[in-house]
Amino acid sequence: MNPSPNRLISLSQARAIVDSLGPLASEETPLTEALGRITAEPVCAAGNCPTVDSSLKDGYAVRSDDVAAATADQPVSLVITGTVVAGAATSPTVGPGTAVRIMTGATLPAGADAVLAAEFATERDRQVEVRANAHAGRNVLRAGSDVSAGEIVTTAGTVLGPGHLGLFAAAGITRLSVVRRPRIMVAAIGSELVEPGQPIGPGQVAASNLVTIRGELQRIGLETDGVLLTDQLDRLESVFAAILSSHDVLLTCGGVLDGDKDLTLRAMDRLGVQRLFHRVRIGPGKGIAMGRIGTAVIFNLPGGPPSNHVAFRQLALPGIRKLAGYPAPFTGHKTALLTETVHGTNGWTQFIYGRMLAQKDDGSRHVQPLTELPRLQAMAVADCLIELPEEIDIRTAGAPVTIWLF
Ligand SMILES: Nc1nc2c(c(=O)[nH]1)N[C@H]1C(S)=C(S)[C@@H](COP(=O)(O)OP(=O)(O)OC[C@H]3O[C@@H](n4cnc5c(N)ncnc54)[C@H](O)[C@@H]3O)O[C@H]1N2
Numbered sequence: 001m002n003p004s005p006n007r008l009i010s011l012s013q014a015r016a017i018v019d020s021l022g023p024l025a026s027e028e029t030p031l032t033e034a035l036g037r038i039t040a041e042p043v044c045a046a047g048n049c050p051t052v053d054s055s056l057k058d059g060y061a062v063r064s065d066d067v068a069a070a071t072a073d074q075p076v077s078l079v080i081t082g083t084v085v086a087g088a089a090t091s092p093t094v095g096p097g098t099a100v101r102i103m104t105g106a107t108l109p110a111g112a113d114a115v116l117a118a119e120f121a122t123e124r125d126r127q128v129e130v131r132a133n134a135h136a137g138r139n140v141l142r143a144g145s146d147v148s149a150g151e152i153v154t155t156a157g158t159v160l161g162p163g164h165l166g167l168f169a170a171a172g173i174t175r176l177s178v179v180r181r182p183r184i185m186v187a188a189i190g191s192e193l194v195e196p197g198q199p200i201g202p203g204q205v206a207a208s209n210l211v212t213i214r215g216e217l218q219r220i221g222l223e224t225d226g227v228l229l230t231d232q233l234d235r236l237e238s239v240f241a242a243i244l245s246s247h248d249v250l251l252t253c254g255g256v257l258d259g260d261k262d263l264t265l266r267a268m269d270r271l272g273v274q275r276l277f278h279r280v281r282i283g284p285g286k287g288i289a290m291g292r293i294g295t296a297v298i299f300n301l302p303g304g305p306p307s308n309h310v311a312f313r314q315l316a317l318p319g320i321r322k323l324a325g326y327p328a329p330f331t332g333h334k335t336a337l338l339t340e341t342v343h344g345t346n347g348w349t350q351f352i353y354g355r356m357l358a359q360k361d362d363g364s365r366h367v368q369p370l371t372e373l374p375r376l377q378a379m380a381v382a383d384c385l386i387e388l389p390e391e392i393d394i395r396t397a398g399a400p401v402t403i404w405l406f
């Protein structure tokens with residue numbers, strides 16, 4: 001089904017190829033280190049939470065039958081036979097006509113079937129005067145009511161947040177299986193490039209893509225390596241070979257066309273990389289290529305910053321998300337209404353940097369296309385990409401568009 005390499009394919013064809021990537025192998029992690037990781041398989045509760053029936057209130061563990069008739073006018077007196085607090089190993093049983101003082105979280109004593117909250121009782125000597133009834137189960141948190149042993153608490157492909165970790169801890173889970181994080185190298189290619197943060201000489205260009213792309217990945221919890229390479233084919237070939245033996249993903253920036261100094265894909269060919277596509281009908285970003293060799297996946301991104309970033313956001317990032325275990329990598333899009341008319345290119349999917357406006361009282365959301373700003377400045381203030389599909393060459397102010405939120 002793959003289109004032949006070197007032919008311009010549509011964005012939806014490219015997305016289908018990216019979507020066919022599967023997750024990397026799983027590994028075990030201790031619960032305490034699982035924040036932000038993605039589950040490789042469903043997670044089952046190891047035990048009940050709570051482990052026993054326990055009290056939701058400070059009060060008195062009673063037999064509901066004993067207090068069924070208790071009212072403020074006709075209180076019922078019970079003999080207190082002891083006290084039980086959370087974590088106590090044992091407690092007295094509750095027999096007819098008796099009660100046990102109980103604190104929140106304590107195990108419900110044998111014989112009791114309800115807890116009467118302290119507000120409805122008065123203690124005197126070793127007796128308690130009960131002024132309200134408590135039906136069976138009142139103020140009792142049943143064993144396993146939060147989570148029961150064996151229950152599936154989370155499906156595979158879940159990004160774990162703090163709430164998941166709390167749930168797992170309560171369910172007695174100590175270790176779990178998560179998808180291995182991809183090892184990613186971002187390589188900027190071009191003899192004119194200098195390291196971001198270093199002085200820029202005449203004719204030189206800061207390799208700004210390196211910090212942008214690495215920052216994008218860091219923001220979703222993925223550490224990356226970075227390298228800057230000059231336009232020398234032999235050296236590119238040997239450096240790429242080393243990277244591909246130690247990393248799961250290689251992202252290259254620059255040199256993807258056929259100009260004299262566009263050596264990136266030539267080096268890929270020399271290494272025998274299988275090219276899945278090269279050139280997609282998206283603007284900016286058309287020069288993107290995707291390849292595979294062994295278990296490694298390669299995205300060759302164009303060098304120009306907006307092209308680089310759009311190609312990364314639309315295709316490379318979803319591919320990395322798929323490897324990292326996200327089941328649905330093309331998420332994060334919504335619909336918004338344009339504040340002004342924009343032009344696309346018929347036959348091409350056009351992306352425009354945009355900024356969301358505050359939601360209106362009627363619930364509508366508007367997006368402002370940042371067409372007036374210089375490209376790097378638009379990238380800095382944008383919070384989304386506006387997508388104009390292939391068949392559209394103009395969208396007028398007020399019309400709905402798909403936006404991809406950052
Ligand atoms: N004859 C044609 N020329 C070009 C076409 C075309 O269709 N026909 N397309 C243009 C488009 S669109 C793009 S995008 C670029 C793609 O070229 P490359 O990916 O080969 O990019 P480079 O030539 O290496 O660099 C382009 C530009 O970006 C600067 N650059 C490179 N790397 C970085 C980096 N890491 N960070 C910041 N800036 C970077 C580089 O200095 C160049 O100025 O081709 C057009 N040409």
Ligand code: MOO
Pocket residue numbers: 282283284285286287288302304306307308
């Ligand atoms: O190929 Mo360029 O990446 O369209 O902007």
